[in-house]
Amino acid sequence: MTLKPQFLYADLHIHTVYSADAIIQPKTLVDLLVAHSYIKVVAVTDHNSIRGCRATVELARTYPDILIIPGTEITTDNGDMLVMGTYELPPKPWTPESVTDYTRSIDGISIVAHPFRTYGMGEYARNVKADAIEVLNGGTDKEGNNQAKAFAKELGLPGTGGSDAHQVSELFNICTQIEASLNVDSILAAIKKGQISAQSARSAKPL
Numbered sequence: 001m002t003l004k005p006q007f008l009y010a011d012l013h014i015h016t017v018y019s020a021d022a023i024i025q026p027k028t029l030v031d032l033l034v035a036h037s038y039i040k041v042v043a044v045t046d047h048n049s050i051r052g053c054r055a056t057v058e059l060a061r062t063y064p065d066i067l068i069i070p071g072t073e074i075t076t077d078n079g080d081m082l083v084m085g086t087y088e089l090p091p092k093p094w095t096p097e098s099v100t101d102y103t104r105s106i107d108g109i110s111i112v113a114h115p116f117r118t119y120g121m122g123e124y125a126r127n128v129k130a131d132a133i134e135v136l137n138g139g140t141d142k143e144g145n146n147q148a149k150a151f152a153k154e155l156g157l158p159g160t161g162g163s164d165a166h167q168v169s170e171l172f173n174i175c176t177q178i179e180a181s182l183n184v185d186s187i188l189a190a191i192k193k194g195q196i197s198a199q200s201a202r203s204a205k206p207l
């Protein structure tokens with residue numbers, strides 16, 4: 001495995017069966033990631049649960065060319081937030097502020113998920129010290145994604161992309177190009193620095 005920075009392609013928002021509303025099995029996700037021609041990184045972000053990422057990380061352990069970023073999607077009182085770099089849930093009560101405080105304390109990152117969609121934070125995200133905004137979300141219409149993109153630009157925050165897949169057919173529709181090495185710390189640092197580009201997977205080019 002090379003530690004040299006390279007362009008990685010990651011789906012940064014995926015739900016497994018450990019989300020009550022999703023049906024993707026961790027084993028299926030790992031198998032599809034191994035087989036994919038260029039997307040080799042995913043963030044498993046189940047709703048208010050870390051069980052899915054733990055299970056997927058365990059299954060992926062034997063494959064050196066894929067990487068699972070541990071995470072969760074927290075239902076805060078002001079909209080959904082993605083947390084990456086954690087195997088634990090933030091302490092309750094879940095507010096955007098408590099989630100960002102927790103995330104900073106563990107050197108993880110927090111991302112405002114689909115701000116201009118149902119369960120999104122909308123303009124409230126201006127008050128939140130998140131590390132990035134999800135600007136391309138597979139479950140959001142074009143207008144909502146365009147609004148998120150302009151919003152991230154205005155706030156000067158990096159923009160991530162993820163499929164928000166709840167079933168297999170939705171996986172990898174969206175990906176984020178990341179200039180980083182194939183390890184979690186390098187990827188999280190690159191997201192924070194904005195060395196990323198969210199794109200539709202169809203337009204992404206392999207190395």
Ligand SMILES: [Zn+2]
Binds near residue numbers: 013015073164
């Ligand atoms: Zn989601």
